[in-house]
Amino acid sequence: MDRDRIWTLMSRKLSGEATTAELSELDELQKMHPELDLPAQMVKEFWNLPTETDEEEFLEATFHLHSKMLNKKGYYLNNSVSETGSLSLENQQNTPRKRRLLFLAATSFLLLVCVVFYFNKQGITTTSNKIAKSEVSTKKGSRTKVQLPDGTTVWLNSSSKLTYDNQNFGKVIREVSLSGEAYFDVVKNKTKPFIIHTAKMDVKVLGTVFNVKCYPGEKTTETSLIHGSVEVSVKNRQEKIMMKPNEKLILQNEASIAAVKTAATNIKKNALNNNNPIFELSHLTLYPTNNEIVETGWVENKLVFTNESLEDVALKMQRWYGVTIIIKYDRLKKELLTGIFEKETIEQALKALQYTTRFNYQTKNDTITISK
DSSP states (O other), rough: HHHHHHHHHHHHHHTTTOHHHHHHHHHHHHHOGGGGGGHHHHHHHHHHHHOOOOHHHHHHHHHHHHHHHHHHOOOOOOOOOOOTOOEEEOTTTHHHHHHHHHHHHHHHHHHHHHHHHHHHHHHHEEEEOOEEEEEEEEEEEEEEEEEOSSEEEEEOOOOOOOEOOOTTTTOEEEEEEEEEEEEEEEEOOSSEEEEEEEEEEEEEEEEEEEEEEOTTTSEEEEEEEEESSSEETTTOOOOOEOOTTTTTEEEEETTTTOOOOOOTTHHHHHOOOOOOOEEEEEEEEEOOTTTBGGGGGGGGGEEEEEEEEEHHHHHHHHHHTEEEEEOOOOHHHOOEEEEEEEEEHHHHHHHHHHHHOOOOOEEEETTTEEEO
């Protein structure tokens, strides 16, 4: 399997034993499996960690431990441990180096197991099925960064999923499907447009930086353009919308909505009958004190909101902190809030909100109930 081969080649590369051909092969395999970039980086970092001062005893003990764990999983090393408990090597010359290589080999496997555990713990999942579909997904409270085979970088927000055909991606056209929210830095390629498919719209680009938010069940689907240009095709409509830098397209997900509130920054609005989606083209939102772009603050691990209702802020906080928030008093839902959370805990964030909006709250497990 390609993934097994990647770890074998990486071990040879890190130990300085890989040939030029093997290095080229590893580079190609990594391009085919960008979802392994983060685990590979973690393995490299652990590999380069300094060993203990008493290296001989440390490596000996670690090798014994790792060897037993590998044996339990059905993996056996060619070198063995003698009945006396000492490490048996065919050539006793340069023993510390061989011990280190064996230790690193064992550690590499265990690191891979740890990385998989880490991904599951953090809610970051990568899968690949028989029809060559790659999927990267995150749970509540988790965010991740991936690089696609063409070099495009994607930041994936919490509760999001990105899928693409890793067998054909980049050969004719570059296409991905998104559910949730993602920030794209697309590598420019005039002959192969980059297309993002969502439930309500498709976004086509050649090379640019932008954000797409399309969470299932939310009122709107949004595209925020940082620089470059994009072409948006709203499903069930014939026209295409060309966006310019610093613009945001807001599409109402419910066709039954009769009107859209016009923001102060609104530059264009199209509201037709109930049979067509309603969309609004406006400027990006800037935070009042530092001009930070609200729509993309999450990429820098900041939860930013300005003049947003408590109901909407609570929805963002649910995904950000991995909790469930219930607002029992309807009038509280409409209270407008502005703020930035970066390193605050959920408890600190709620107390900060209480300074501007009077409410009480109770926490039980992962559920927070807000009341008057």
